[in-house]
Amino acid sequence: MIRDRGNKKWVSLMLPEHVKMLKDMSVDLKRRDKPILDEYQIQEFEERLKYAQKFKLPVEFSIYEHGFIKEIVGRIIKMDSLEKKIKIKAINDNIEYVDFNQITNVQIKD
Incomplete structure (x- = not known):
């Protein structure tokens, strides 16, 4: 059985620009489209x-940012309906500060 180091063997021969490009490509592959919410959601x-x-409960927000879903847990201080x-x-x-259009899910934490 041949046991080699896989990609580690070739990385030393690559230019730093190529390594960065490969890392960027792997990040781009993990990006997702923004979920479409219906009016009931x-x-x-x-x-x-x-x-x-109203009851000062903690809330977990799922927020869409630049192709990724980010989680924020906290209490609501103010909701600005105009902005x-x-x-x-x-x-x-x-x-x-969370833009309402970025929210993909809201859960009340107990």
Whole structure:
């Protein structure tokens, strides 16, 4: 049985630009299209957000950013319906602003 090092053997012969390009390609392959939400899902998200804000409950947001889904958990400080933005105080005490159009899922945490 032949045991070689696979790609490690060839990486030393590659230019740094090629290695960077291969890493970028692997990141691009993991990108996803933005999920399409119907109006019932959007209405459900709005109801959950209002409920969580009223009772000061923590909320887990799934947010679409540049082809990836990012998770943020925190409490809603303010919802701006004109700008369609939500101000959140995350668990790590950072203040985050979320555009409502970026939200793909909302779950109330207990």
